[in-house]
Amino acid sequence: MKTTKKINVLFNASVIIASALSKSGGSGLLISFVKQKKIIGLISEIILDEVIRNLQKLYFSNLQIKKTVSHFIVLPAPHEQLITKYLLQTIDDGDAHVLASAKEGKVDYLVSLDKKHILILKSKIKEFSILNPKELIQEIENRRL
Numbered sequence: 001m002k003t004t005k006k007i008n009v010l011f012n013a014s015v016i017i018a019s020a021l022s023k024s025g026g027s028g029l030l031i032s033f034v035k036q037k038k039i040i041g042l043i044s045e046i047i048l049d050e051v052i053r054n055l056q057k058l059y060f061s062n063l064q065i066k067k068t069v070s071h072f073i074v075l076p077a078p079h080e081q082l083i084t085k086y087l088l089q090t091i092d093d094g095d096a097h098v099l100a101s102a103k104e105g106k107v108d109y110l111v112s113l114d115k116k117h118i119l120i121l122k123s124k125i126k127e128f129s130i131l132n133p134k135e136l137i138q139e140i141e142n143r144r145l
Helices: 013-021 026-035 045-057 062-069 080-087 093-104 133-143
Strands: 008-011 040-044 073-075 109-111 129-131
Touching (some): 008 026, 045 062, 093 109, 109 133
16 A cells, blocks of 8 residues: 655745635645645744744734644754855845755745745755645645545
């Protein structure tokens, strides 16, 4: 009998925030996959801080925020040396920590909605795949065949 390894996915803050605002979109579906343990959802301490900060600005209660992030495995902030390596590949220096977290977390995929800074790096980064939610949903569905 064939067993399929669960995929490890690092979620960029944009996807988590989008899912908190709308459960019906692709981001919401991916979060439901994490809750159902169909995929392993990871975030870093830095991404967690960004999610909390942005959801607070949107007047989410602490309980709502806790429920939003409770199903994720929280990785420690990535090492500075690795962040520095990714500074050379990013357009916005503030995004290097996301790539470094994906590398340190040994993820299969990094999912993001950030077209301008993260998704544009798809062809540059080889250690893991960078996808938007729709692409990741298609990839998950293809793996089930």
